[in-house]
Structures are given as C-alpha cells and as structure tokens.
Amino acid sequence: MSFAPPSTMNAPDLAASAARRPRRRALWLGAGLLVLSLLLGVLGLGVGSTGLEAVWQMLADPVAAQIVWDIRAPRTLGAFAAGALLGLAGAVAQGLFRNPLADPFLLGSASGASLGVAVALVSLGISPFAASWAVRLGLTGAAFVGAVAAVLLTLALARGVQHTLRLLLAGVVVGVVLGALASLVTISFPDTLQSMQVFMLGSTAFVGWTACALMAGVWLLCLTLAWMLARVLDGLVLGEATALSLGLPLAPLRLALVGVLALATGSAVAQTGLIAFVGLASPHLVRAVVKTPHAPLVVLASLMGGTLLMLADTLARGLLAPQELPVGVLTAVLGGGYLLWLMGRSRR
C-alpha cells in the first residue's frame, strides 16, 4: 500500500503564493471539525443507557440530571480529549519518524504505557478507575515513564530513525515484548487480572471530571509544544541533512518531540486504556482533505482524533443500550475500515 507521504513533502511550495488555498481549506476543515465535535458533544449528552433522550427533559429530574452532568458530560469530553491526545501523538510520530505508518501503537509506546500502568496497579494495589487526583496522576506518570522507555528502546534497537523498516520492526518487537511483559505481570498477580483486562480493552465508561481535566491540561501543553516544534518536523521531511543545514539543533528538539509523543500517549492510555487506530488514522484523514505544514497538521489531526473517538464513544453507548460495546472495538472497526478504503483507492 502506498499512503500519502507525510503531507509536508510540499512544505516549501506552501511558502509560495499557492499557500493561500490550502490554508483556507485547513481553516475550513478545522472549523468543520469543531462544529462536528460540538454537535457530537450535545448528542453525547443525550445518548445513554436508554438510547437517545431529550437532555432538557432529563435536567428536570435530579437523578437524570446527575447522570448528564457527572457521567455523560465528563465521558464525552474525556473521549474528545483522549482522541485528541492520540491524534496529536500520531501526527507527531509520523512526522518525527518520517513514516506514514508510525503511530503510538506501532512504536511500542502504548504497550510501554500499559506496562507502566500494570506495574503501578500491582505495586500500589489501586483500582484503574479510582477518580482521586493522586491515583490519576500516579497512573499517568507510570504510563508516561513506560511510554518514554518504550520509545527510547525502539530507537536504540533501530539505531536511530534513518532506516524506516528497521524502525518499524524494532517498534513491533518492543510493542510485542512489552505487551507480553504486561500480561506476565497481570497473570502473576491474578488479583489485578480483571481490572487489567478491562483496561486493555479500552473504555471511556468511567472517565470522570478529574481524568477529563488532567487530559485537557496535558492536551493543551502537548499542543503548544508540538506547535512550537512543528518547524523541526517540517525540516525533517526534507531529510536530516537539510534540517541540520536550516540551523536546527536536531538532537535536543527530537528528544523534546519524543517527550511530547510519550506524554500524549501516556496520559490517554492511563485514563482510557488501549484504544487503537485513532492515532494512526487521524493524520491520514486530515491529509486526505488538505496538505498542510506540520503546525496546522498537528492541530487538525488532534481535532480529528477527538471527533473520531467522541463518535466511537457515542456509538459504543447507543448501539446496544443499555449494554455497552468496548470503545476500542469500535475504533478498530472505524479506523481499520478507513485504512482499507485508502488502500483500495490507492491501488486504483
């Protein structure tokens, strides 16, 4: 399959006068995604265990109002924030490694994050759904450490980022090995088996205001950092030599980008578990509409990821109500379906 190479192949052209049209398209896409996510957000308040209900009627009843404000609102916003973090991580990973297939899962960082969470659960004996700040921060920290370690391990095994195939293979190896270690930890402590199993499936069901606020904060931080470092990503598209000749201090900036990638992945994984394909598909979906440099791309991919996961979360609640589908299953179907379609189209 041949995916569009990381958009910014034509970054230099964009500097020219032709830049105006893509920029307008990017703005339209951003606005469209914002409107869509707002609509989905309102819909998300109305979809729950009883199917679609009118929110204004629910607010009259105290129990129903509590359901809207304490359950549906944070999980809807939380789904957006987690998706946005994953979309951002995907865009950063694909630019940083100059590889359209790079995503938080393929580089092993998601497996590293889940290993971090498994170790934290076992050693601290806490529930992955506890809502207190200490627990949420602790799990996020553990996931972050795991994600950073995994990415560094992948880079060490691949001996740098130059060789695409080696990088992907190293990422797969690290992902599989760390995933197996996480399973080993879980199996050796059967007490954590159930909570880990739930966690691995990925779920937005118990995202509360604490987790939501944490993810929103991390998202703003990562988005700002990625925006500031986007020039490095643009430079890297043209090759390392060119990037160096542009006067960019590559090593520290790259490390900073790895940090952004790991922080975004880690905090999403710590709150919602393993949710596949959002990080991979979001940047591709954006590129299918508009070619932009990395600064707008990371923002758009982030919005796209948020919208995607919000859609998946709403479907997960609504399709089988009052039962619920694991949201990770839905994102895999949606994202996988899109990539298949992309493959079919590029073959023609």
Add this chain to the structure above:
Amino acid sequence: MSRVFPMSWCRGVVALLLALAAQAAWAAGVQVTDERGVTSTWSAPPQRIVSLLPSLTETVCELGACARLIGVDRYSNWPAAVKQLPQLGGGIDPNVEAVVALRPDAVLIADSSRAVDQLRALGLQVVVLEPKNSADVRRVLAAVGQLLGVDAQEPQRVWRQIDAAVSAAAQSLPARIRNARVYFEVNSAPYGAGEASFVGEMLARLGARNILPASMGPFPRLNPEFVVRANPDLIMVGDQNFAGMAQRPGWAGIRALREDRLCVFTPAQSDVLVRPGPRLADAARLMADCLRNKAP
C-alpha cells in the same frame, strides 16, 4: 451332620452368589455419558482423577473422593486439601503435557476448555461437564457420583441437603427483602449478574429483585449510568471490584452507596457465590446474611 451340612452349604451358596454379584458389577464396570454425548467406560471406578474446573473438583470432594484426585487446575482451591495437589494450568488452557504425565484414568473438564479434543486424542478418558445453574449442579452431582462408583443414593442425598439448606435460607428471610432491588457486580467493566445467571437464580430464589432483567443475558456489560439510573437498594460485589466504586462518576448518589447498603465479599466468599457447585447452600447463606443485614 445332616444338620450341619445344609448350614455350610447355605453359607457356601450365599458366598458364591455374593461373589457372582460382585463379579457382575465388576464386569459391567462404570459408564458415564458427558455433555458432548461421549460415553466413557471403565472396568472399575477410576482411582486417578484429574479435575480441571473448580466446581468439578468440589463435587468430587463433596462425594468423598478427594483422595482420588491427583491433579487440579490452578483455580481449584477448595477444600484446602486440593491445594497440595499438582496444579495443571488453567481450565481453559491446561498444561496438556502435565496432565498426560500424571497418567490419570479420568479427566474432568469444562466444555469451554481448549484441551478436550487434544486430551482425547492422547488416549485419555475425558468427561466433559460444565455446571452453569443449579439444575446443572444436580445433574453433574449424579454424573460424577456414577463415575466415582458411589452408591446411587449418595448424590441424591447431597442434593436434598443442599436444596433443603437453600430453602431454609430463603425462609429465614423477613418479608421486607422482597422489595430489595439488588445489583450484583461480577467485574468492574462493569459486568453484572442478570436474572438469567446462576447468581441471579439464587437471588430470585431468596426472593430479592435483580436490577438486570433476564432479557439482558446472564452477564451483560453495562453502561455505568444504567446502574445509577436503576438506583439499586443493595449492591453485592467482590472486594477487588469494590475498590473505587464510590468514586466512579455519579455513583456516590446511588442509594446503596449513600446508605452503605453494601456487601463486599472476600475472594473466598466470591468463589462460593459464583461457582455453581456443591457449595450452593453456603452461597445461599452468604446472600441471605447479606440481605438480612443490609436490605432496607
């Protein structure tokens, strides 16, 4: 002499008849048909038994044949004696090699296990039994009794005892518990035990109401807000899953949590509650105690 001769002759005939009867029983051997319709026969009741499901292990021991067990799965933990036996992996994924190495003359295994065909192909006598509700418990008791070659009355006696204890537990409860609406959480995903499950069956027999109707299947995965809306009067949950329950978004308002109407079971108690086996009576007593103390 004429008086003695018939006496000893009689004795001889009786002895001969007894021997013949024993011989006949021996020749007929033991025959058990399992849940997959496969009939296994033994010339004598098996003496080296491997059990790969906790409820089957408990059934064998309940029928007084614990000493014949030579290996169990890693989840079998009752009675305490079975913890000394070699553990042969999980029930779904047993260590086939270890099972074969023990040279059992009967392997008791769940239908959901992946090793059934493999163990059969290796020439072992495999009996597939998987109790899922209380009717199954009775049927499995009879089948295991047959396999062990115990008196046919014995499984029936055990069953009558269990049944009587469950009825007694139900009758000991005050009328008020009939209005108690109960949520039994199996897993914090959350999965709950519906009316169609073994746990739900027990709740119904004790007279309590379940917030999960039979139409949702035995163990539905729920949207957490369903529980908030159903607002159960009483929650039964294992202590592993209870951690953090009050902090789940919106759950603090549920009546059971507000009024501390919670039964938090230890892992050992949870085992009793979720295993459809001969400890059904203990399960009934545990649940009845919970209802008596905590139901509004």
